Amino acid sequence: MKNPYDVLGVSLNATKDEIQKAFVKAQIENVKTKKHDGKELMEARNQLMIPSKRLVADFLFPSKLKSKRPKPIEINDLEINGKVDVNSLNDDALDSLKYSLNYV
Amino acid sequence: MEVVIVIIVCGIVLYFMFGNQTEKKYKKGLAALQSNDLDLAEQLFQGISEKHSDAKTKLDEITFKRGELAEKAGQLEKAYEFFSAIQKNNPDAAKKLIEIDFTRGVSAKKDGDLNTAYNYFSKIATKSSEAFFEASKIDFKRGVAAELSKNYSLAKDFYLKSSTYKKDAKVHYGSVCRKLICDLKIDSLPAEKETSEIISSSVDAKLKNDFIYRYAVKLIKKENFKYASEFIAKKLDRNLPEAENLESFILNFKKSQLRKTIEAINDLLFKSESKANTTEQLYNKIEEQKNIIEDFPQYSTTIFEIQKNLFSKLLHQYISEQQFEKCLDHIISYPNFFDSIELLKDAGICCIRMATNGKITESNYKNVISIWLTAIYNDDIFINSLENTSWDDDYTFTIKNAVGKFGSFIYKRDWANINREEPSESNIAIGDSQRELINLFENALNSIQPESLHNKVYSFYADEKKAISDLVDLLGYDTLHTTPEFAKTFNTSDTILKHANWRYETKANQELLMVGSKYFTLRFNDKGGVIYSSTDMFDKFACAKHYSDMAIERIKKGTQVSPDVYKEVLNWFDKIKYSFENEVLVIFNSKIKINDSDTQLITIMEQVFNIIPHSEKLGYLFADYTTSYCIDKINSKSITEIKALELLIKAISICPDNHKTAKNLAIFIGMHLSDDSFSQKLKSLITSLQKIESESLYDSFQSELLPLRNELNSLLRKPNINYSRVREGINLIDELINTVEPQDDEEANDNLPF
Numbered sequence: 013m014k015n016p017y018d019v020l021g022v023s024l025n026a027t028k029d030e031i032q033k034a035f036v037k038a039q040i041e042n043v044k045t046k047k048h049d050g051k052e053l054m055e056a057r058n059q060l061m062i063p064s065k066r067l068v069a070d071f072l073f074p075s076k077l078k079s080k081r082p083k084p085i086e087i088n089d090l091e092i093n094g095k096v097d098v099n100s101l102n103d104d105a106l107d108s109l110k111y112s113l114n115y116v
Numbered sequence: 117m118e119v120v121i122v123i124i125v126c127g128i129v130l131y132f133m134f135g136n137q138t139e140k141k142y143k144k145g146l147a148a149l150q151s152n153d154l155d156l157a158e159q160l161f162q163g164i165s166e167k168h169s170d171a172k173t174k175l176d177e178i179t180f181k182r183g184e185l186a187e188k189a190g191q192l193e194k195a196y197e198f199f200s201a202i203q204k205n206n207p208d209a210a211k212k213l214i215e216i217d218f219t220r221g222v223s224a225k226k227d228g229d230l231n232t233a234y235n236y237f238s239k240i241a242t243k244s245s246e247a248f249f250e251a252s253k254i255d256f257k258r259g260v261a262a263e264l265s266k267n268y269s270l271a272k273d274f275y276l277k278s279s280t281y282k283k284d285a286k287v288h289y290g291s292v293c294r295k296l297i298c299d300l301k302i303d304s305l306p307a308e309k310e311t312s313e314i315i316s317s318s319v320d321a322k323l324k325n326d327f328i329y330r331y332a333v334k335l336i337k338k339e340n341f342k343y344a345s346e347f348i349a350k351k352l353d354r355n356l357p358e359a360e361n362l363e364s365f366i367l368n369f370k371k372s373q374l375r376k377t378i379e380a381i382n383d384l385l386f387k388s389e390s391k392a393n394t395t396e397q398l399y400n401k402i403e404e405q406k407n408i409i410e411d412f413p414q415y416s417t418t419i420f421e422i423q424k425n426l427f428s429k430l431l432h433q434y435i436s437e438q439q440f441e442k443c444l445d446h447i448i449s450y451p452n453f454f455d456s457i458e459l460l461k462d463a464g465i466c467c468i469r470m471a472t473n474g475k476i477t478e479s480n481y482k483n484v485i486s487i488w489l490t491a492i493y494n495d496d497i498f499i500n501s502l503e504n505t506s507w508d509d510d511y512t513f514t515i516k517n518a519v520g521k522f523g524s525f526i527y528k529r530d531w532a533n534i535n536r537e538e539p540s541e542s543n544i545a546i547g548d549s550q551r552e553l554i555n556l557f558e559n560a561l562n563s564i565q566p567e568s569l570h571n572k573v574y575s576f577y578a579d580e581k582k583a584i585s586d587l588v589d590l591l592g593y594d595t596l597h598t599t600p601e602f603a604k605t606f607n608t609s610d611t612i613l614k615h616a617n618w619r620y621e622t623k624a625n626q627e628l629l630m631v632g633s634k635y636f637t638l639r640f641n642d643k644g645g646v647i648y649s650s651t652d653m654f655d656k657f658a659c660a661k662h663y664s665d666m667a668i669e670r671i672k673k674g675t676q677v678s679p680d681v682y683k684e685v686l687n688w689f690d691k692i693k694y695s696f697e698n699e700v701l702v703i704f705n706s707k708i709k710i711n712d713s714d715t716q717l718i719t720i721m722e723q724v725f726n727i728i729p730h731s732e733k734l735g736y737l738f739a740d741y742t743t744s745y746c747i748d749k750i751n752s753k754s755i756t757e758i759k760a761l762e763l764l765i766k767a768i769s770i771c772p773d774n775h776k777t778a779k780n781l782a783i784f785i786g787m788h789l790s791d792d793s794f795s796q797k798l799k800s801l802i803t804s805l806q807k808i809e810s811e812s813l814y815d816s817f818q819s820e821l822l823p824l825r826n827e828l829n830s831l832l833r834k835p836n837i838n839y840s841r842v843r844e845g846i847n848l849i850d851e852l853i854n855t856v857e858p859q860d861d862e863e864a865n866d867n868l869p870f
Contacts, residue, residue: 013472025506063511067498067549068556074435074465075504082422084382085415087375094364096372098337101365103301105358108326112260112294115320116253116287 015073016056252281268298289319300330392433440466464491471560486601495520517547586631600634626691629657679726739771772810782820
């Protein structure tokens with residue numbers, strides 16, 4: 013299953029005219045490049061020229077997301093005062109084992 | 117006589133001589149005992165131990181006194197021996213033994229010999245609470261010793277033992293606390309119940325703080341900062357500087373983690389091209405650090421906003437990299453993803469692309485099919501996608517004949533170029549695109565290999581598709597249409613059932629119950645029976661459907677179906693009753709084609725008829741099949757004439773209008789009327805014929821039995837005939853014809869009130 017927009021090299025918003033022109037151009041180029049077979053080009057054209065079929069193509073090959081690139085986050089107040097290695101934590105800081113020697 | 121008198125006199129003399137002597141010795145012994153001359157007393161009592169009843173008791177008393185003397189003299193070993201010898205009969209001696217063991221234990225403990233002391237104490241621990249206490253204290257000390265040598269598993273065993281002494285809170289809670297500390301030392305987080313129990317106990321503060329501190333450190337090391345912070349704040353003594361140290365560590369650690377996350381985000385944002393793999397890592401990192409990020413509100417809003425963008429970015433990267441399985445997992449990980457038209461559409465894209473790429477497997481087909489159908493049956497995903505392109509601005513689109521019957525979101529927004537008019541060249545039918553996609557999906561399913569998977573997938577697809585189509589037809593646009601599997605997986609059943617219930621209340625359409633029951637999850641009791649509420653129609657319907665399915669399965673397998681179990685339930689709803697009837701007819705017809713004389717099938721058909729006695733079709737089929745069966749079996753002599761007679765009468769009583777059965781029954785009776793046992797049986801069955809109102813049977817009896825009656829009548833004029841037998845035959849025929857003669861309708865009607 014090939015993306016008809018890619019096969020003809022047109023955008024998702026291409027008009028019927030643009031599709032037809034792209035189809036003719038692709039056929040001419042294909043003589044040299046043999047990139048597609050004739051059937052493939054014709055199928056792509058038909059799929060984009062018939063609106064209900066074009067809806068199917070739009071469903072199967074959705075447009076890439078165009079989103080604004082978020083701004084980098086500035087780091088202002090994350091000063092670290094002290095160790096951050098968990099292994100530096102002393103488990104025995106409140107050790108009660110020696111105290112337990114005379115507990116009972 | 118003289119001899120006997122001499123013997124008696126001698127006996128009396130001897131008794132006074134020696135008997136008196138035993139008593140004398142006993143008294144002497146008592147005197148010696150009183151004056152503490154134990155040796156003499158012992159000698160005297162031993163001499164008469166067999167002759168005097170109290171001598172043995174006195175000997176035990178002497179041994180006890182000797183024990184006491186030895187004990188006083190500090191000769192505990194010797195005393196122990198004396199008391200041991202008599203402990204069975206002397207409870208005081210047994211007590212003395214416990215006292216000696218305890219004294220020896222105390223002495224060994226003083227000498228620092230804990231092993232010996234423990235042996236003495238533990239020996240009597242069950243009999244002496246004090247000894248139990250002492251043994252527990254030694255267990256605790258041994259636990260501490262094992263802990264010091266870092267043998268934590270052994271230490272835990274000792275603490276477990278010492279914790280069994282509950283009379284002393286110090287020993288008990290101290291032991292439990294040290295055992296939990298050992299758990300933490302071997303990197304095992306104690307259970308919450310044990311933890312809160314010890315924290316709320318009266319255990320020594322030093323032990324408690326040690327435990328709480330270690331527990332908090334363990335939480336930090338496991339990066340459970342939220343709980344660690346709460347734990348420190350609520351449980352650790354705030355006066356301890358360590359509490360502040362830990363809190364400061366947590367804050368620093370969180371800051372450093374947040375820094376790393378922000379740096380990674382910034383790094384990715386500056387990369388011009390990133391792959392799904394990179395985005396995925398960052399997305400997951402933010403997800404993992406969620407708890408930390410939430411603690412820094414000055415950053416969290418921005419970061420979570422970026423995570424949302426990353427979610428969409430990742431989704432589209434997966435699609436463009438054709439990683440549809442991952443993409444689908446990513447989408448459905450989003451809570452209630454189906455509430456978003458965009459996500460539902462993207463999920464649908466993943467499903468169809470997985471299908472066309474041959475990625476349907478045993479483990480994913482249910483998910484893929486149910487999500488696909490749910491997506492494609494919601495028209496909104498198409499309508500919404502028109503927003504993303506401009507080529508369609510010149511067209512209008514119609515939702516007339518769209519597969520989803522307008523979906524659930526359509527009325528939430530104004531759509532400029534959507535209408536419900538007839539499709540034309542410029543008014544494009546969205547339904548056409550949907551149907552093309554459905555065909556594409558179904559074609560992809562058709563090429564699934566191996567065949568076993570294909571069959572399973574296709575049957576599942578057909579059921580799901582039928583369910584959602586029916587749902588769409590019955591519910592229309594007021595809810596999200598999903599397949600039953602989708603509803604159960606993503607918990608949308610309640611909404612669907614609620615809407616279906618509203619509709620049922622106004623329309624009372626049992627189709628709604630049929631469709632709704634597929635979205636219902638049955639509840640079973642311990643014995644496997646269905647639990648249902650008789651007031652909840654969907655519940656009751658689902659229960660009846662379950663029993664109907666179960667009965668159909670049994671019939672398919674050729675197993676008996678007890679009418680008692682199924683009769684009531686299957687007749688609750690006409691919809692179920694008639695669909696059950698249709699299904700069983702199909703099954704029986706196919707079974708009849710395979711085997712035209714199956715005894716078991718007759719039994720099952722009769723049972724099913726008892727479940728649905730209204731079924732004329734089933735009655736006819738039963739009578740027809742039974743008649744053929746009887747003809748076949750009688751011809752091959754596999755059943756008796758009497759058995760065939762019983763079956764045929766049963767068949768005609770179930771289906772009185774079956775001409776074939778009526779005719780064959782009449783012929784059969786005519787053929788065997790001269791048989792004595794047959795005619796006797798027939799007489800006994802005449803009462804069951806009385807209930808049958810069958811013109812067919814009356815006609816058949818007349819056409820087949822009247823000529824026979826005439827023949828018998830003519831015999832009466834001939835000589836050498838058994839006239840009484842012939843008359844019996846004639847009478848039986850008359851009785852049969854009279855029994856089945858149809859009632860006069862007019863006469864019957866005369867009795868009606870109107």
